Amino acid sequence: MPDETRSEDAAIVARGLKKTYRGDVVALDGLDLEVPAGMCYGLVGPNGSGKTTTVKIMTTLTTADDGQAVVSGIDVKADPDRVRKMIGVVDQRSTADLTATARENLTLQGRVYGLKGPELKTRVSELLEQFGLSKDAKRLVKGFSGGMTRRLDVALGLVHRPHVLFLDEPSTGLDPEARHALWEEIDRLVQGQRMTILFTTHYLEEAERYGELISIIDSGHVVATGTPDELKSTLQGDALFVELAGAVDPDLVKRSLAGIEDVSDVVVEDRRLRARADVGARAVPRVLSELESAGIQIDSVTVSRSSLDDAYLLYTGRRFAEVDQAGEEAAAAGAGAKRAKKEGGEGR
Amino acid sequence: MIAGIRDSWYMAGRHLRNLMRQPVYIALMLFQPVLYLVVFSQLFKKITLIPGFATTSYLVFLTPGIIILNALFGTAWSGMSIIEDVNRGVIDRFLQTPIKRVSLIAGRLTQMGVTLIIQSLILVGLALLMGARFSGGLTGILLLFLCSIMLALPFAALSNGIALMSGQQETVAAAVNFILLPLMFLSTVFMAPNLVPGWIRAISRYNPVNWAVEAGRAAVSPNPNWAIIGMRLLLLAGLSVVGVFFATHAFKTYQRSV
Numbered sequence: 001m002p003d004e005t006r007s008e009d010a011a012i013v014a015r016g017l018k019k020t021y022r023g024d025v026v027a028l029d030g031l032d033l034e035v036p037a038g039m040c041y042g043l044v045g046p047n048g049s050g051k052t053t054t055v056k057i058m059t060t061l062t063t064a065d066d067g068q069a070v071v072s073g074i075d076v077k078a079d080p081d082r083v084r085k086m087i088g089v090v091d092q093r094s095t096a097d098l099t100a101t102a103r104e105n106l107t108l109q110g111r112v113y114g115l116k117g118p119e120l121k122t123r124v125s126e127l128l129e130q131f132g133l134s135k136d137a138k139r140l141v142k143g144f145s146g147g148m149t150r151r152l153d154v155a156l157g158l159v160h161r162p163h164v165l166f167l168d169e170p171s172t173g174l175d176p177e178a179r180h181a182l183w184e185e186i187d188r189l190v191q192g193q194r195m196t197i198l199f200t201t202h203y204l205e206e207a208e209r210y211g212e213l214i215s216i217i218d219s220g221h222v223v224a225t226g227t228p229d230e231l232k233s234t235l236q237g238d239a240l241f242v243e244l245a246g247a248v249d250p251d252l253v254k255r256s257l258a259g260i261e262d263v264s265d266v267v268v269e270d271r272r273l274r275a276r277a278d279v280g281a282r283a284v285p286r287v288l289s290e291l292e293s294a295g296i297q298i299d300s301v302t303v304s305r306s307s308l309d310d311a312y313l314l315y316t317g318r319r320f321a322e323v324d325q326a327g328e329e330a331a332a333a334g335a336g337a338k339r340a341k342k343e344g345g346e347g348r
Numbered sequence: 349m350i351a352g353i354r355d356s357w358y359m360a361g362r363h364l365r366n367l368m369r370q371p372v373y374i375a376l377m378l379f380q381p382v383l384y385l386v387v388f389s390q391l392f393k394k395i396t397l398i399p400g401f402a403t404t405s406y407l408v409f410l411t412p413g414i415i416i417l418n419a420l421f422g423t424a425w426s427g428m429s430i431i432e433d434v435n436r437g438v439i440d441r442f443l444q445t446p447i448k449r450v451s452l453i454a455g456r457l458t459q460m461g462v463t464l465i466i467q468s469l470i471l472v473g474l475a476l477l478m479g480a481r482f483s484g485g486l487t488g489i490l491l492l493f494l495c496s497i498m499l500a501l502p503f504a505a506l507s508n509g510i511a512l513m514s515g516q517q518e519t520v521a522a523a524v525n526f527i528l529l530p531l532m533f534l535s536t537v538f539m540a541p542n543l544v545p546g547w548i549r550a551i552s553r554y555n556p557v558n559w560a561v562e563a564g565r566a567a568v569s570p571n572p573n574w575a576i577i578g579m580r581l582l583l584l585a586g587l588s589v590v591g592v593f594f595a596t597h598a599f600k601t602y603q604r605s606v
Binding site: 021022056059060061062063081084085087089091093094095096097098099100104108109111112113114140156 | 355358361362365366369370436437438440441442443444445446447603604605606
């Protein structure tokens with residue numbers, strides 16, 4: 001959990017950020033965040049939870065209605081131009097100029113940050129090399145594959161060697177292989193650079209894999225923060241799943257398991273029973289015998305280690321996949337109803 | 349200030365490069381003015397016979413007006429193209445860099461200016477081919493080009509501003525039609541000032557399109573009235589400043605909605 005002593009060293013701080021869009025759509029509802037310098041920090045949540053809005057405020061694209069955002073010690077509202085020099089941004093959709101080549105895109109981006117002459121040329125060639133685009137440097141971006149475009153997007157965000165890099169759903173639309181390759185690239189680039197990275201994702205496994213610290217965000221505020229292990233360890237022991245042979249009275253199930261002291265959080269939905277156990281393997285025989293003596297037939301039993309998905313469930317009371325799908329559907333419906341102003345409009 | 353000019357130049361470079369990759373646009377945008385020039389100059393050839401019409405060649409009378417109109421209608425495209433950049437996220441990307449807002453507008457205006465010069469050269473060339481002769485010589489023609497650019501600047505800035513605030517090409521198209529068509533007809537583009545009805549002449553005095561047409565026509569005439577040309581250009585320059593200010597501030601409205 002963030003505390004005051006760490007503030008000094010934080011690359012990104014948000015305090016009570018609030019943002020409401022036209023039509024009373026609440027995007028952020030008092031979001032607090034603290035990203036220590038030099039860390040790769042994951043912001044995970046379903047579509048519409050406020051991840052993208054957070055990034056837009058932090059990167060000076062839009063402003064919060066209330067609250068404070070500080071990047072590299074600079075208040076984004078008070079001095080956006082200084083913040084812009086410190087940050088690199090990779091948007092969730094590609095923002096490269098399609099009618100220009102990869103080299104032209106990078107060169108212009110470098111110029112905007114004040115790079116010029118041989119220094120600019122070297123930097124552009126270096127990035128093209130690093131991202132495996134040297135061969136295609138003179139091709140129009142229009143003809144690039146999704147993976148190539150994405151690599152160019154990241155290169156664009158890195159031209160000026162930013163102190164803080166924002167990656168908004170960097171791997172959206174990439175297959176797992178390309179996603180992995182992209183992250184390897186990012187990992188390699190930031191090594192020894194002490195660059196701070198804030199990335200958003202709606203893939204839990206991505207957050208778990210690449211985030212040193214993770215914040216789970218839901219309905220516009222952070223509901224939990226910690227390392228992936230910390231978040232998982234707040235869930236005791238193992239997860240227990242039992243498929244019941246027929247519909248039963250949930251209360252009966254709960255009562256019959258109440259006597260086992262290291263089994264907790266019993267939930268019964270339809271014919272599925274879910275519970276937590278300190279040590280799953282030890283609990284299974286007792287659970288089975290208690291159920292049997294209560295006359296409840298079962299089909300199968302599964303024991304699994306806690307996952308981040310369980311953590312998500314614990315903090316938000318909802319399964320991640322369900323929420324995410326609902327979010328996507330709502331976003332799709334919303335985008336259709338709204339004027340189709342911007343392609344990325346649903347990405348709030 | 350210097351950074352702003354430098355950034356504008358880089359942005360103009362980007363737009364000009366894109367234009368060079370699609371030169372067909374220049375040709376497409378020329379279709380309407382060429383049509384006007386050829387058809388009207390033939391259709392109303394006898395108009396110069398009306399007592400009081402100062403010039404003997406309607407073609408010579410019409411050409412400056414057509415060059416101004418071409419500039420006017422070209423401005424609509426400027427707003428359309430910024431919407432494309434908004435939709436592709438290119439504008440957002442630049443807004444997250446230290447680049448000055450005004451450079452994002454000025455770069456587009458510069459590209460438009462270059463496009464206009466190319467188109468105007470083609471139109472003048474066509475008029476010369478059709479037999480028109482301009483007494484003002486090369487200086488006069490260059491001044492005429494300047495007049496057309498000075499008119500295009502405020503309207504292009506306006507169309508960019510409307511585009512940023514509305515985010516829709518349809519809105520820009522509607523606004524352009526709503527504003528530009530009346531301005532075109534309530535002017536002396538097609539008819540000598542002393543022959544248009546009094547009420548149109550009265551309105552045209554406040555019509556920026558007419559300022560540009562009068563100044564441009566004076567520039568290519570045998571004895572240019574420098575006072576008129578200077579005054580009209582000054583008025584248009586003032587309007588340009590207002591237009592660029594509006595467009596630059598339209599980013600604020602746009603950013604509130606993203």
